[in-house]
Amino acid sequence: MKNLKRQFTFIGSFIALTFFVWVAPVQAVDPDLIDVVEIIGTNPFIVHTNILPGDAFTDIMTVNNLTGTSQDIVMGLDIDLSEGIVPWPPFELEEKITVKIEKVGSGFLILPGPGGDTIATLQELDDTVIGLGAIAGSSGQVYKIYATFDPNAGNEYQNTKVYFNITMSVDIPDLQGSLLIAKTTDSVAPEAPGNEVGYTLRVTAIHGGVNDVVLTDLPPEGFAYVFGSGTGAPFIHQYASPGVWDLGDLGEDETVTVTYKTKISGNQDDGLYRDIAFATGTNGSGAPVIAVDQSDADNFVGTEVAVVTPTSESVQLKEKDKTDTTTKRIIKRVLGASILPATGAQISWVILALVLFVSGLGMMMYAKRKKALAMKNSNKIITKIVFLFVLGTSVLALPSQASATTVDPRISVRIEAPESPSMESAFAIGFVTLDIGGRDLSAQCYQTGDVPVTTAYVHNNGGNSGNCLIDLPDGTYQFYVRASYEDEEDTVFENVSETVTVEIKAGTPGTPLNYNREKNSCGVSFTTANDGLTTKVELYRSTENSFVADASTFATTLAIAPNTNGAMIDPGADCKDYFYAIRAVSVSGAGSGFVGDDDVTVKHKTNTKTVTETVAGGVGGAIPVTGGGAVAGGETTVPTAGSVEGAETENVSGENGSVLGEGTIAGDVSSWISSHPWWSALIALVLLALGYRGYQVYQKKRNEQSLQ
Amino acid sequence: MNNPFSKDNHFRIVEKTGIVLVTMSVIIFLLTFYPVVKEELKYQFLPKHNNASVVTREEASRQIQTGEKTGSDIIYPVDEGFGIVIPKLSANAKVIPDVDWMNEAVYQRALTRGVAQARGTALPGEAGNVFLFAHSGVDFYKAVRYNAQFYLLNKLVIGDEIDLFYNKQKFTYRVSGKKTVSPENVEYLTGDREEKTLTLMTCTPAGTTLERLIVVADQVESD
Numbered sequence: 001m002k003n004l005k006r007q008f009t010f011i012g013s014f015i016a017l018t019f020f021v022w023v024a025p026v027q028a029v030d031p032d033l034i035d036v037v038e039i040i041g042t043n044p045f046i047v048h049t050n051i052l053p054g055d056a057f058t059d060i061m062t063v064n065n066l067t068g069t070s071q072d073i074v075m076g077l078d079i080d081l082s083e084g085i086v087p088w089p090p091f092e093l094e095e096k097i098t099v100k101i102e103k104v105g106s107g108f109l110i111l112p113g114p115g116g117d118t119i120a121t122l123q124e125l126d127d128t129v130i131g132l133g134a135i136a137g138s139s140g141q142v143y144k145i146y147a148t149f150d151p152n153a154g155n156e157y158q159n160t161k162v163y164f165n166i167t168m169s170v171d172i173p174d175l176q177g178s179l180l181i182a183k184t185t186d187s188v189a190p191e192a193p194g195n196e197v198g199y200t201l202r203v204t205a206i207h208g209g210v211n212d213v214v215l216t217d218l219p220p221e222g223f224a225y226v227f228g229s230g231t232g233a234p235f236i237h238q239y240a241s242p243g244v245w246d247l248g249d250l251g252e253d254e255t256v257t258v259t260y261k262t263k264i265s266g267n268q269d270d271g272l273y274r275d276i277a278f279a280t281g282t283n284g285s286g287a288p289v290i291a292v293d294q295s296d297a298d299n300f301v302g303t304e305v306a307v308v309t310p311t312s313e314s315v316q317l318k319e320k321d322k323t324d325t326t327t328k329r330i331i332k333r334v335l336g337a338s339i340l341p342a343t344g345a346q347i348s349w350v351i352l353a354l355v356l357f358v359s360g361l362g363m364m365m366y367a368k369r370k371k372a373l374a375m376k377n378s379n380k381i382i383t384k385i386v387f388l389f390v391l392g393t394s395v396l397a398l399p400s401q402a403s404a405t406t407v408d409p410r411i412s413v414r415i416e417a418p419e420s421p422s423m424e425s426a427f428a429i430g431f432v433t434l435d436i437g438g439r440d441l442s443a444q445c446y447q448t449g450d451v452p453v454t455t456a457y458v459h460n461n462g463g464n465s466g467n468c469l470i471d472l473p474d475g476t477y478q479f480y481v482r483a484s485y486e487d488e489e490d491t492v493f494e495n496v497s498e499t500v501t502v503e504i505k506a507g508t509p510g511t512p513l514n515y516n517r518e519k520n521s522c523g524v525s526f527t528t529a530n531d532g533l534t535t536k537v538e539l540y541r542s543t544e545n546s547f548v549a550d551a552s553t554f555a556t557t558l559a560i561a562p563n564t565n566g567a568m569i570d571p572g573a574d575c576k577d578y579f580y581a582i583r584a585v586s587v588s589g590a591g592s593g594f595v596g597d598d599d600v601t602v603k604h605k606t607n608t609k610t611v612t613e614t615v616a617g618g619v620g621g622a623i624p625v626t627g628g629g630a631v632a633g634g635e636t637t638v639p640t641a642g643s644v645e646g647a648e649t650e651n652v653s654g655e656n657g658s659v660l661g662e663g664t665i666a667g668d669v670s671s672w673i674s675s676h677p678w679w680s681a682l683i684a685l686v687l688l689a690l691g692y693r694g695y696q697v698y699q700k701k702r703n704e705q706s707l708q
Numbered sequence: 709m710n711n712p713f714s715k716d717n718h719f720r721i722v723e724k725t726g727i728v729l730v731t732m733s734v735i736i737f738l739l740t741f742y743p744v745v746k747e748e749l750k751y752q753f754l755p756k757h758n759n760a761s762v763v764t765r766e767e768a769s770r771q772i773q774t775g776e777k778t779g780s781d782i783i784y785p786v787d788e789g790f791g792i793v794i795p796k797l798s799a800n801a802k803v804i805p806d807v808d809w810m811n812e813a814v815y816q817r818a819l820t821r822g823v824a825q826a827r828g829t830a831l832p833g834e835a836g837n838v839f840l841f842a843h844s845g846v847d848f849y850k851a852v853r854y855n856a857q858f859y860l861l862n863k864l865v866i867g868d869e870i871d872l873f874y875n876k877q878k879f880t881y882r883v884s885g886k887k888t889v890s891p892e893n894v895e896y897l898t899g900d901r902e903e904k905t906l907t908l909m910t911c912t913p914a915g916t917t918l919e920r921l922i923v924v925a926d927q928v929e930s931d
Contacts, residue, residue: 295806298814339891340920341809341826343819343843343858344911353736360729367723407813498810 053096054151063132064140073132073141077125094122096150103133104142176283177208177252179291183217183277183301190308193268196226197305200259203279203291205250210289213247213281215258220273220305220416221430221465223262232258241464242434247279268307269427270419276302276412276434290436299436300412308419351681358685408493410436413443413483415468415497423590425474425506428467431497433483438462441483445469448478448499459483474588476503505588509533509562512584515595522575523567526582529592530563534584538591539568541578549581549594557585744914747859750798757781757795762871764788764878790832791873792823792840797860803840803872805831809897819843823858826897830904832874837899841909858910861921862886870906870925881906881925888912888919896922903927 065071100119101109109132110116113124135141186198203215214236219225225239233256237244247256278300279291293301416430433443438461445454445468457466468479478501484494510529517524528534539555540547547553560566570578581596760781763771768782785791787802794800807824808814818824823842830836842858864870864883872879889896899905904927912921 298817340889340894340896340909341815341824341841342812342891342911342917343841343909344914344917349736349740350916353733353740355733356729356736357733360726360731360733363722363726363729365726367719367726370719370722495813498808 053149053153056146056148059145059147061143061145062140063135063143065135065137070134070136072134075130075132077128077130094126096153097122098148098150099125100146101130102144102146104144106133109133176285176287176289177205177210177250178283178289179210179213179250179279179281180204180206181215181277181279181291181293181299181301182295183275183303185303185305187303187305190306191264193264193307193309194266196261196263197223198229198259198261199275199303200257201245201277201301202255202257203247203250204255205252205281207252208284209249209251209254210281210283211249213250213256213279215245215247215256215277215279216242216434216462217245217275217277218242218432218434218463218465219262219275220432221428221467222265222268223273223275223305224265226261226263229261230258231260232256241459242462247281250281264307270308271306271429272417273305273307273430274302274414274416274432275305276300276414276432278412278434278436280436298409298412300434302412302414304417351684354681355684355688359688407495408485409495411441411463411483411485411493411495413481413495413497415479415481415500417498417500418502420501421503421505421588423505423508425504426469426471428469429479429500429502430465430467431481432463432465433459433481434463435483435485436462437485439485441485443481443483445479445481448480453479470502472504474504474507476501478502505590507533507586507588508590509535509584509586509592511593511595512537512566512582513595514565515582517580517597520576522572523569524580524582525565525567526595527565528560528562528584531584532562533586533590534560534562534592535587536560536585537566537568537582538585539570539580539582540594540596541570541572541575541580543577543579545579545597547579549583555580741914744859751860751863754798757783757798760795762793762795762869762878764873764876766876767878785871785873787822788873788876790825790875793871793873794864794868795871796868797863799858799860801842809839809841815841829897832872832879832906833877833904835902835904837897837903837905837907838872839897839899839907839909843910858908859914861908861910861923862912862914864923870908872906880928882928883923883925885922885924887922889922891917891920893920893922896920896924899924 063073063075065073098119098121099111101111103109108118109130111118111120111125111130112128113120132141132143180203182202184200186200191197199217199219201215201217203213205213215233217239218241219239225243230238230243230245233245233247235243236246239260239262243260245258247258250256281289281291283289290299292299295301411433412435413431413433418427418429429445431443431445433441435441440461441459441463443457443459443466444452447453453470453472454468457464459466463483468481470477470479478499480499481497482494483497484492486492510531510533512526512528512534514527515524516526524539526537528537536557536559538549538557540549540553541555542553555570555572556568558566558568568582570580572578579597581594583594584592760783761768762783762785765784765788768784783793783795783800785793786800790803790805792799792801792803802822803825804818804822805825806827807818809824809826815824819842823840825831826839826841829839832838864886866883866885868883870881870883872881896907896909899907906925906927908923908925910921911917912919
């Protein structure tokens with residue numbers, strides 16, 4: 001049980017001749033109550049100008065109960081007229097202003113004072129407590145404050161300027177315990193497949209004790225719990241699907257910290273892997289409590305871990321280069337999203353209103369005209385109305401269908417941000433789903449446009465991890481996962497993950513044929529493969545017969561078409577000492593195998609892929625950013641097989657929302673309508689007009705036939 | 709008795725249906741654009757607070773005690789922990805930190821409580837860009853649920869002051885630029901990572917999601 005306050009101070013000024021009240025709220029920051037209750041008023045809270053005796057004014061205050069359970073709210077008032085009164089008046093201003101407070105929907109509150117009624121002067125309200133009544137959990141209550149300046153106050157306030165303070169506080173006498181949850185990872189840099197990653201979860205009881213606290217946590221797909229690594233609390237269910245921890249009863253302000261380690265699969269794809277967790281318990285009244293993640297005020301917490309397959313050779317960057325690269329990658333990470341947040345009304349509603357307006361206006365004009373002409377076949381009109389409605393609503397239904405979603409905040413789903421571009425056409429994108437209600441979830445992966453890409457998973461008993469299995473041709477795609485539960489009445493509760501973008505560049509050119517080099521010459525000749533992909537051939541050389549193809553061994557390049565004879569000459573000196581090798585490269589940067597001098601072995605080199613940086617204010621997980629690493633040596637444009645190029649990652653941002661070449665026709669239409677609202681409206685109107693005209697012609701012909 | 713299938717009745721039904729459709733469209737228009745119009749009228753006709761002192765309660769007390777004048781027009785931030793005050797627009801709101809701007813469900817929920825700070829962007833006082841966004845209009849059926857702090861963002865001009873409060877500390881910014889961009893221009897999230905800048909974003913034209921209005925401001929370093 002607690003009795004806590006959140007204070008608001010108001011400063012107002014009264015000038016009698018041109019009476020002026022300016023009241024602005026100051027919210028005393030009380031971290032203990034940020035998640036409990038808040039007062040919302042107009043902005044500024046109260047503003048009244050030019051008020052004279054006899055005037056009345058009304059203000060609205062909303063009190064939000066941010067806890068999950070019903071709370072009895074009490075408001076305290078402290079009115080201070082002691083400062084700033086110029087000159088000090090020989091009269092009592094606080095007796096001249098009367099107040100009534102209405103709890104909207106429930107009537108007026110009984111206020112302190114001798115009358116014991118619903119009206120009181122400011123003086124009677126000073127230093128009193130007013131019961132605002134019960135407010136349901138996670139909801140708000142609107143109060144109207146009516147104030148009247150005594151009409152008989154007279155002229156004694158002339159030329160008087162008065163400042164006054166009103167301090168309002170909100171108490172919750174019977175505040176029950178609630179929970180906070182946070183999760184962090186010890187991963188601060190990209191992890192290699194096979195590495196171990198540690199996680200830490202903290203659950204804290206605040207405002208009172210919470211009993212039977214249970215923590216449910218789900219690491220990403222491919223992250224296996226390291227047996228015996230869990231500390232801090234016993235398991236109810238050890239990790240195999242979600243791990244469930246028994247945290248027991250927590251006293252007020254008590255924190256339980258659990259830690260455990262996971263081992264990343266040796267075959268894990270490169271990407272950014274996300275996890276989720278939540279905690280539940282019961283408070284002193286036996287009411288259920290769900291822990292709150294303070295970072296975003298929802299009930300789920302999670303971190304992100306980047307996984308990058310080690311390269312054949314590491315590239316040492318200078319400190320400055322590292323800084324620059326990291327900065328660029330952060331930008332790319334931010335740019336990885338599709339569009340800036342949408343903070344306006346959906347344009348489809350405006351379009352709908354326009355269509356309704358035009359249709360309605362058309363009908364009114366039509367009815368007026370035709371009434372005068374007295375048409376022969378009156379039934380035609382009804383048919384036309386129905387036709388117009390069906391045609392109009394069916395066209396309008398397309399965009400509204402595309403955006404319909406029923407969100408259940410008790411369900412959470414997070415998807416891995418995979419490496420992009422991907423040089424593989426077939427790969428997996430991991431995801432995790434959890435349901436606070438422990439219901440059986442169905443999880444389905446989609447391409448944007450609601451095109452399913454994987455068979456739906458069924459995750460029993462509150463969620464699990466899974467993979468979206470992707471196998472698509474080259475192109476840029478966006479993916480997301482929808483987790484849903486359907487109850488017995490066929491009501492679907494669902495939530496949708498973030499959307500991730502992947503560019504697939506799997507087309508690999510064939511290795512050049514007929515390689516030939518005259519002994520000790522500086523030139524080579526070859527024939528490109530008839531693959532339809534080769535756009536250039538790269539020449540590498542080294543004094544060693546085993547070398548890595550990278551910027552330091554790169555000699556020159558030749559733009560050339562498939563199935564073409566070509567020759568290249570090394571511009572460097574002492575070419576007779578070099579061993580040479582060539583490979584073909586496609587327009588997307590994919591490289592073929594190497595062919596070269598006898599006994600030459602060439603290793604492919606994969607450039608740096610991903611770095612991570614912790615962002616202040618986050619949950620504590622590593623925020624990853626993808627991009628190309630600098631290749632030492634300066635010729636950084638040399639692409640190599642399997643490389644991930646930063647510049648191309650950056651380009652993804654310019655293609656936002658374009659993607660989706662593989663969508664179904666319905667999906668494409670919906671996406672197109674969503675992204676071209678004005679054109680959609682125009683086309684809808686034209687279709688409406690054409691349809692109507694077509695129907696008129698048809699009716700006319702039919703009437704003519706019936707007359708013959 | 710009137711014949712319900714008579715020609716006159718048919719025309720009357722058509723006419724009434726038309727009236728209903730027009731009325732519905734007008735209602736949708738009114739509900740969608742009413743907040744915009746209301747804010748515009750308030751801005752045009754209510755007293756302005758361009759020269760108001762924007763201070764914390766603590767600072768006001770200190771100034772009163774030391775005899776410094778704070779002026780008769782005082783604005784206190786609604787949230788000294790993380791709040792924004794734009795005196796010219798009489799905008800005063802709390803800022804919800806670390807909002808996942810890529811997840812519409814998350815940021816729409818945050819926008820019911822105030823202005824949102826985009827996750828991954830700087831916090832006041834840090835080098836980099838503080839990116840805040842809020843509603844300029846909402847769907848007609850949920851207009852009452854959302855704050856509309858940035859309806860009037862287009863009224864800001866170069867030199868206007870914007871105050872951010874973070875951990876009870878005040879950070880003042882001056883508008884240095886304003887432009888309308890397409891929704892795909894996500895580079896405005898990061899801004900210049902070397903400079904201390906503030907970017908405010910909302911949808912434009914008000915009541916639509918067609919484009920984004922971007923207001924960029926530079927932090928004014930205190931002496």
